[in-house]
Amino acid sequence: MLDKEKYTKLSKFMSKMLRHSPEEFGLSLDPVDGSCPTSELLGALHKQTKWSDIGVGDIEEVVERCEKQRFEIKGERIRARYGHSHDKVGYPAAAPPTVLYHGTNVQAAPSILKQGLRSMQRHYVHLSEGLHFAALAGKRRGELVILAVEAEKASHAGVVFYYAGNEVWLADRVPAQFCYVYEHAKEVGTNESIPH
Structure with a gap:
């Protein structure tokens, strides 16, 4: 399990990678849902000396522990759910709750x-x-x-x-x-x- 400081830093770095500047890290996000293979995110993290020891379990822990639920893993792919500044990611239109x-x-x-x-x-x-x-x-x-x-x-x-x-x-x-x-x-x- 990641300690609080490392968890916070990894969460922020994943936000940067998946929400703000994926191209800076060699990530190509799906234009429809903003996802990429989890293995590609892990590979991009490993290129950073500070994160060379991170495993898939650490990424999954960040996804699960994130109070704001910024990330989502579906099958073999990961994405930031919202907050993208690089491209406008598409979402399905739906009937909202009353309030x-x-x-x-x-x-x-x-x-x-x-x-x-x-x-x-x-x-x-x-x-x-x-x-x-x-x-x-x-x-x-x-x-x-x-x-x-x-x-x-x-x-x-x-x-x-x-x-x-x-x-x-x-x-x-x-x-x-x-x-x-x-x-x-x-x-x-x-x-x-x-x-x-």
Whole structure:
């Protein structure tokens, strides 16, 4: 089992390889789902002196332990589920749950409530089925605000949602009329209050 420091560093390095600059490491990702053979990722890791002793089990451990569920292994292939900055990876369009959540901060929330959720520097807006993942995503941006998105209503109005797996949903944008403040940071995790 990887110690905490090594696990964190390997997870970040795998993110760089699979989400941001695969070509820098000689990886060619499938244009449809963004995957590559796990053996190719392992080979690319082995070319880095620091990671020459990593095995497939270590990669699998990172996939399993990642709280944000960034990675997925299917058969002999691995991919980053979301967050790509190199190419826009395709996902299957799907009917979303009634409500999805988005973590942001108190500075950005007023703008989102006026202009809607936009992908900004990313390829998609990231949403989640539960508060935990939204809180994880939003905490690193400042004082946390959780926004609720009326996804089912938005879908009926023509917004296309894509399922990235493990409770993560994506959209190109979500108009402001479908977004509202659900919880502030101090309230998240203390109860499942009725949305205001």
